[in-house]
Amino acid sequence: MQHRMLHYGRLALGWIREQDAKLILAALMTASSMFLFIEIADEVVERDTQTLDEKIIMALREPNDLSNPIGPIWVEEAVRDLSALGSHTVLTLFVGFVLAFLILIKRRKAALFVMGAAAGGALLSHWLKIFFARPRPDIVSHATHIMTYSFPSGHSMLSAIVYLTLGALMTELVSRKRLKSYFLISAMFISFLVGLSRIYLGVHYPSDVMAGWCAGLFWAALITLIARLNALRSKN
Incomplete structure (x- = not known):
């Protein structure tokens, strides 16, 4: 009996430590991404990034025809497809299907979490x-x-x-660390490809994309931090 109590006690202590680590990580990501965004924004306002921004965009164009991105035509088409993964239309459909699924399985808090992140992020992006x-x-x-x-x-x-x-929501549904890492790395990789596609297509400066990543990470981390704090508060 005593051995079993010690076992459960260790499990509980491990869970608490894991939750504390997740809270600290979310807080650090929120603060660091906000700091990086402010730094990039300051450089952009002062036009300190303009020369480098333009050089990178020009490097992705054919020297003899600036209207034509480097590479064969199929690369340009593929990049357009990747860019669509970050469009309002695709993301709205994607979020809508996820919300419907979460509501059907009666995960209403998770649905509110996703909806708040997406809607709030869209408003923040528009305002910025x-x-x-x-x-x-x-x-x-x-x-x-x-x-x-x-x-x-x-x-x-x-x-x-x-x-x-x-990705953060999916990590809550699995216990293996390898799977948790897979979901988060996949999410970051998709966002990375979307950002690069915008530079290649000539519609954004590299500093725009860097700032977008930082602002997106800030908002996602902030929403995750709030959700974790609420979850811990409801269990106490």
Whole structure:
């Protein structure tokens, strides 16, 4: 009996330590990503990134024809497909299906978590674009249509928010650390590809994309931190 009590006690202590570690990690990610975004935004406002931004975009274009991105035509088409993974249309459909699934299995708190992350992130992205009002790159022709300001990259930011939020949600459904890492790495990789696609298509400066990733990570980490704090509070 005493041995069993010690065993359960160790399990409980391990769970508490794991939750504390997750809270600390979420808090650190929130603070560090916000700091990086502020630093990038400051550099952009001062136009300290402009020269490097333009050089990178120009390096991705054919020297004799700046309207044509480097590489064969199928690469350009593939990049457009990758860019769509961060579009409002695709992300809205994706989030909608996930919300419907969570409601069907009666995971209402998880549904609110996902909806809050996606809707709040979209509003934050819209507000940041209007606040900074940075024009889109005009040194090369755009390989896709654009309708908003440039900073931060909405595709990069929203893809980071949605995919990282869902990745964090999936880590709660599995116990193996290898699977947890797989979900989070996959989420980051998709967002990474989306961001690179926006630079390749000439619709964003690299600093826009970097800022989008930081802002997306900030919002996803903040929502995760709030959700974990609420979960711990409800158990106490």
